[in-house]
Amino acid sequence: MYPVSEQLIKYNRSGQKLVPEGFVIHDTATPGATAQNEFSYFNSGDRQASAHYFVDWTQIVRTVPENEVAWHAGPTANHKYLSVEMCRPKTHDPIKFQEIWNRTVWLVADAFVRYEWSTGPGLWSHSGMSNKYHETDHLDPIAYFKEYGKTFAGFVAEVDAMILRLKNKAVTVGENKMFKNLVIYRDGVDKRAAEYLADYLRAPIVCMDNITPxxxxxxxxxxxVGGTAYTGAQLISGNDRFDTMAAVLKFAGK
Incomplete structure (x- = not known):
């Protein structure tokens, strides 16, 4: 949906191999600095920090390859996660912020689709990393989001919706992000039946571990699909995965 400009920095590179398992979300805390400004800063000297991506209201810039460790959230997180720094408008600017938000949602969702990750264990704020590993004391981007009436939980929800959209399911993101049907499953044994139902209904499918309000x-x-009842959902289930598949086929009129 958005082009990504690869401009690899010459300084602040670890040279260490990364096999990423998720994404950490940051904000730059430098109001007015664009993604290009951030590239120039980290490319011009030893800063003892780096990030894989910088996102502003017009551009996404990749400064470190995804298969290389960047220095963004402490040693443990650095060796586990990709990183994106969300730029800040110079003054309070909801229009520019929304552009940054939209680009970041797409960027992160695209990675989750490519790597087949789930947001439950794989999507973190820098604040979350600080609380989990206690290797940094940064709390971004929580205050930045709050300034614009956003929350990190809301960000995760929009990433989940975008993941479904990128997988060619009928989901839109924005003020009218509604779709007719949603298929939910819990265990891997019921995933095949859930996928069949999702194809029949032309609906998104989501594991219970990734559900958000x-x-x-x-x-x-x-x-x-499968297991026990879930509040607000029609249960289609059986005594085992075979009975559950039979129940799905019956529901579909097969």
């Missing part, structure tokens, strides 16, 4: 609010009808 915002995502549930997007769906008019919800179907739980």
């Amino acid at each position: 915002e995502l549930l609010a997007c769906a008019t009808n919800k179907y739980k």
Whole structure:
């Protein structure tokens, strides 16, 4: 959806191999600095810090390859996660912020689709990393989001919706992010039956581990495949995975 400009920095590179397992979200805390400004800064001297991506209201810049460790959230997180720095407008500017938000949602969702990650264990704020590993004391981007009436939970929900959209499911992101049906499953043994139902209904599918209230609010009808009942969802289940598949086929009129 958005072009990514690769401009690899010459300084502040670890040279260490990274096999990423998720994304950490930051903000730059430098109002008015664009992604290009940030590239120039980190490319012009030893800063003892780096990030894989910088996102502003017009551009996404990749400054460190995804298969290389960047220095952004402490040693443990650095060796586990990709990183993106969300730029800040010079003054309070909801229009520019929304452009930054939209680009970052897409960038992160695209990575989650490519790597087949789930947001539950894989999507973090820098604040979350500080609280988990206690290797930094940064709390971004929580205050930045709050300034514009946003939350990190809301960010995760929009990433989840964008992931479904990128997987060619009928989801839109924005003020009218509604879709008719949502298929929910819990265990891997029921995933095949859930996928069959999702294809039949032309609906998004989501594991219970990745459900958020915002995502549930997007769906008019919800179907739980396998296991026990889920509040607000129609249960389609059996005694085992074979019975559950039979129940799905019966529901679909097969």
